[in-house]
Amino acid sequence: MNNFTLSSKSGPDVAVITPKGYINDLGAECLEQASEQFLDKGMKKIVVNFSEVLFINTIGISIFTGIVHKALESDGLLCFTNMKKIHREVFEMMGFMKHIKVFKSEEDAISFLNGRS
Amino acid sequence: MPFSALPEKDFFGRQDELARLYKRFLQASGGSAPSAVLSGPRGIGKTELLKQLFGLLFWKQGAVAPFYYAANPALLSSSAFSRSYLVRFICQRLAFEKKDQALLYQDGMSVENLSVLAEDRDAVWAQEILEQYAHSAGDPAAALRIALEAPHRSTLTTGVPVVVLIDDFHRLQGLHIDGAPDSRLVSLFEAPFSFRKSPHLVTGNLPEIQEMPVSSGLERIPVQPLGSEAASSKVLSLLRERGVEGGPPPLLLDYLGGNPFYLGCFARAACEKNAPGEKDFMNAYIHEITEGALALFWSSIVKGLFPNLATRRTALAIVHKIYHAAQPLSCRRIATSFAMTEGQAETIAHALYSAGIVRGEFGVFRAVDDRVLLDVIDGLYRKEILAKTAHDIELDILPKLQPEEEGVVRFDMTLPMTKEAELVAAQSLDQIGKNLRLNPDAVGQLQIALIEACINAMEHSKGADNRIYISVAVDKDRLEVSIESAGQEFVVQETGEPFGDREVAKTPGRGWGIKLMKRFADDVRFEKTARGTRIVLVKNLRAAADVRREETAERE
Numbered sequence: 001m002n003n004f005t006l007s008s009k010s011g012p013d014v015a016v017i018t019p020k021g022y023i024n025d026l027g028a029e030c031l032e033q034a035s036e037q038f039l040d041k042g043m044k045k046i047v048v049n050f051s052e053v054l055f056i057n058t059i060g061i062s063i064f065t066g067i068v069h070k071a072l073e074s075d076g077l078l079c080f081t082n083m084k085k086i087h088r089e090v091f092e093m094m095g096f097m098k099h100i101k102v103f104k105s106e107e108d109a110i111s112f113l114n115g116r117s
Numbered sequence: 118m119p120f121s122a123l124p125e126k127d128f129f130g131r132q133d134e135l136a137r138l139y140k141r142f143l144q145a146s147g148g149s150a151p152s153a154v155l156s157g158p159r160g161i162g163k164t165e166l167l168k169q170l171f172g173l174l175f176w177k178q179g180a181v182a183p184f185y186y187a188a189n190p191a192l193l194s195s196s197a198f199s200r201s202y203l204v205r206f207i208c209q210r211l212a213f214e215k216k217d218q219a220l221l222y223q224d225g226m227s228v229e230n231l232s233v234l235a236e237d238r239d240a241v242w243a244q245e246i247l248e249q250y251a252h253s254a255g256d257p258a259a260a261l262r263i264a265l266e267a268p269h270r271s272t273l274t275t276g277v278p279v280v281v282l283i284d285d286f287h288r289l290q291g292l293h294i295d296g297a298p299d300s301r302l303v304s305l306f307e308a309p310f311s312f313r314k315s316p317h318l319v320t321g322n323l324p325e326i327q328e329m330p331v332s333s334g335l336e337r338i339p340v341q342p343l344g345s346e347a348a349s350s351k352v353l354s355l356l357r358e359r360g361v362e363g364g365p366p367p368l369l370l371d372y373l374g375g376n377p378f379y380l381g382c383f384a385r386a387a388c389e390k391n392a393p394g395e396k397d398f399m400n401a402y403i404h405e406i407t408e409g410a411l412a413l414f415w416s417s418i419v420k421g422l423f424p425n426l427a428t429r430r431t432a433l434a435i436v437h438k439i440y441h442a443a444q445p446l447s448c449r450r451i452a453t454s455f456a457m458t459e460g461q462a463e464t465i466a467h468a469l470y471s472a473g474i475v476r477g478e479f480g481v482f483r484a485v486d487d488r489v490l491l492d493v494i495d496g497l498y499r500k501e502i503l504a505k506t507a508h509d510i511e512l513d514i515l516p517k518l519q520p521e522e523e524g525v526v527r528f529d530m531t532l533p534m535t536k537e538a539e540l541v542a543a544q545s546l547d548q549i550g551k552n553l554r555l556n557p558d559a560v561g562q563l564q565i566a567l568i569e570a571c572i573n574a575m576e577h578s579k580g581a582d583n584r585i586y587i588s589v590a591v592d593k594d595r596l597e598v599s600i601e602s603a604g605q606e607f608v609v610q611e612t613g614e615p616f617g618d619r620e621v622a623k624t625p626g627r628g629w630g631i632k633l634m635k636r637f638a639d640d641v642r643f644e645k646t647a648r649g650t651r652i653v654l655v656k657n658l659r660a661a662a663d664v665r666r667e668e669t670a671e672r673e
Contacts, residue, residue: 003537022540055543057568058629086561086637093636094629 003054006030010038014045014113016106020052028063035067035078044076045113049106051082061094068099077101079109122168127354129377130347131166134340138170138318145181145278145316152310154286154332155320157340158487159473160378160414163320166340167282170318174280175213182213182279184268188288188321195257195294195302199264200228203250206267207231207243210279214238242274257294262305269315281309281317287325300330310334324471342375351377355384361391365398369518372402372488379489382411399518403511406492407500415474415493422468430501431455432465436474437498439466440491443650444603445481492517526553528589532571534578534602539571542587546598553591559656560596562637567598569630570652574602577650594659601651 004027008017015038019031035046071078080091081103091097103109122128128135144150155163167185174183184206192198205224211234212220226234228247235243246267253260268279283289292302310317310331319326319335326332343351345367353364365387373379386401386409387393393401405411423429438454439446446454452462470477474494476485484491492514499505499513528549532538543564550560567587574585586601634641640655 003540022537024537055540055564055568057539057565057572058633059572062629084561085558086565089562089636090565090633093633 003027004030006034008034008038010043011110013043014047014110015043016047016049016110018049018052021054023053023056023060025059025063028060028067032063032067032070036070039070039074039076044071044074045079046071046076047079047081047106047109047113049081050084050087051106053084053087056087056090058090058094061090061096064091064096068096072099077113079103079113081106081109122172123165127351128165128169129351129354130343130375131162131169134166135169135173138166138338139173139177142170142174142280142316142318143178143181145280145314148278148313150278150280150313150316151336152317152319152334153336153338154323154326155318155340156323156337158376158485159322160376161340161342162377163340164284165377167284167318167320170280171282176216179213180277182210182271182277183282184209184279185282185284187284188286190288190291193288193291193293193298195261195292196254198289198292199250199257199261203246203264203267204228204231206264206271206279206281207235207240207247210268210271211235211238211240211243242271246270258302258305261292261302265305265309269309269312272312272315278314278316281315283317283319285321286319287321287329290325290329304330306331307334322471322473324473324477328471343377343380344375345371348373348375348380351380352384352387355381356388359385359388361388361393363392363394366395369398369402372518374488376487376489378414379411382409382414385410399515400511402518403514406489406514407496407507407510411489412493412496415490416497418472418474419497422472423465428465431457432469433494433498434502435462435465436469436494437502439469439475439482440484440494442483445478445483447481451482488517525590525592527591530587532585532587534575534583534585538575538585539568542571542585542600543568545587546589549589549591555591555596556658559658563596563598563654563656566634566637566641566654567600569633570598570600570654573630573652574600574650578602594657596656596658597653599651599653 003022004024005020006017006027007020008015010016015035017031017034017038019027021027023031031048035048038046068078070076078099079101082105083091083102088097088102091100101109101112103112141153142150155166157163164187171183171185174181186202186205189201192201201224204226208220208223208226208231212218228251232244232247235241235247246263250260250263253263268281272278289303289306290300291298293299294302306317307330309315311334317335318338326335342348348370349364349367352370356362356364365383370380373383382405383402386405387398389401390397419429419432423432435451435455438451448459448462448466451457451466452459455462466475466477466482469475470482474485474490475482477483495513496510499510500507528545530542530545532541546560546564546567549555550557571585571587584602588599588601590597590599631641634652634654638654639657640653642651642653642655644651644653
């Protein structure tokens with residue numbers, strides 16, 4: 001049984017990661033690796049599309065700390081999109097929202113990022 | 118008869134058990150009935166079953182003779198016991214031949230008079246045993262052996278097997294010659310227990326019987342609690358006997374656990390009113406466990422075990438701790454908690470175990486499966502240690518007796534502690550929400566809290582049981598999810614809040630689970646249970662619906 005999968009795509013300037021299912025420690029680690037790979041390649045604008053995220057737990061979220069720090073260290077920009085209200089509340093509670101930008105849709109995030117140099 | 122059994126019409130719910138015992142001991146004729154012990158908690162009806170079996174064997178057939186003896190704490194000197202045992206046996210055995218009920222009452226007869234009677238009845242076997250017994254008067258152990266083996270000897274001589282029924286057998290561990298209990302005396306039962314044509318059926322306090330040197334020769338026959346129908350019939354019969362109308366609520370009846378002694382005490386207390394209502398029945402129960410016959414019964418056992426007041430208070434506090442601990446307690450743990458030596462803790466815990474007040478397995482002690490006893494001990498503890506009033510105790514106990522509100526829908530599930538089991542719980546809650554058309558936001562929030570609670574249960578269980586017990590209760594305004602698991606205590610007693618697991622706390626970002634539960638549930642409770650620990654998450658559905666309406670209006 002695999003309750004977490006991940007897909008990603010990248011344009012010239014922006015990478016989009018779409019996690020699917022349950023983000024626990026293992027799911028978040030996959031997400032962390034994927035974002036690291038993009039950052040290592042110099043792709044500094046990353047969108048995480050939450051549309052297919054079913055559940056998220058606090059162990060998974062805690063791993064997001066690493067993703068956020070790495071993005072900040074690399075002078076990157078991290079955007080979350082398609083977040084359910086409950087997931088947004090969880091991230092807010094854990095103090096993440098000040099470091100990331102949230103958009104209603106992936107397209108909104110991409111057009112925002114494309115507008116930035 | 119030398120004892121009083123219930124009339125057949127008042128002997129509820131045990132006909133099948135009685136029939137099985139009857140059949141089992143009729144097989145003594147073929148020499149294939151092993152000795153046994155009836156086991157079960159105090160008040161479950163072992164003695165009554167023994168008496169009913171005697172009546173059945175005595176009156177309904179002529180092939181197997183019954184002999185009933187109730188151990189008397191006043192007759193524990195070897196000489197007094199052996200004389201009493203032998204005289205009663207011969208009286209009952211002679212009575213059986215002619216179904217002579219009057220002879221059953223002649224248990225105070227002297228050995229000499231009994232010899233004369235045996236001669237009159239041409240019972241040579243009895244005369245020989247009595248003669249041999251008289252000759253052994255100077256040797257109490259030899260006299261005891263003769264008395265104990267008399268049923269078997271009569272079987273061999275007359276060809277009529279004897280079933281020996283001994284009540285309160287545990288008392289015989291006190292048999293003595295010069296005042297000090299001598300286990301060698303009770304071990305003289307070993308040979309009689311092995312005779313298949315004169316099998317013994319004993320009963321009494323099992324933890325004590327198990328420690329007696331002859332227990333290995335006894336097969337265990339558990340006596341089950343009365344079923345709900347029989348329990349109800351028993352209570353109603355007692356109420357009607359006293360001209361009382363009405364009957365107790367089924368939930369309360371169920372609470373008494375099918376224990377005939379508890380049912381009897383409760384019914385008698387309820388008879389204070391001619392037409393008791395639901396509240397009166399609840400008051401009768403509370404009266405019983407705080408100051409009635411039931412409370413007296415258990416508190417006298419505690420007093421008997423610990424005559425010294427200070428020790429008794431400590432013992433009470435220890436039982437209370439055992440009952441409310443999340444996991445079984447070792448003597449070391451008890452000793453640490455109560456600033457005593459392990460030896461002292463062991464003495465107290467063992468006495469409580471022997472009395473059937475706590476269960477003991479593999480060196481640890483846990484609560485018994487008896488809600489009434491738990492309430493009695495809680496009541497005693499609150500009264501004696503916390504100095505609470507009867508009213509306070511009533512307020513504590515009443516909610517447990519209340520029925521669930523109408524319209525409550527409940528789902529119970531047990532999950533193995535396997536990888537991502539919390540997802541099964543969360544998905545189930547989602548489906549429950551859809552089926553019952555609950556506010557999806559409220560369900561979503563509680564799903565997140567439930568996932569955290571399940572993870573918490575798995576982190577704290579340390580492999581104790583490897584199961585999570587989840588209960589979801591829904592009514593029109595409220596969604597309540599309880600997550601129970603075995604495992605170590607993680608609630609700080611003084612505050613009722615969980616303390617952090619140091620190992621878990623080392624994991625980056627951990628420690629948020631409890632905060633998250635509190636954020637998304639309207640009420641979070643941490644409770645110690647007999648099984649371990651329970652987290653209860655409550656969501657107010659009406660408030661959540663209001664928030665949703667406001668948000669929709671804002672969007673529009």
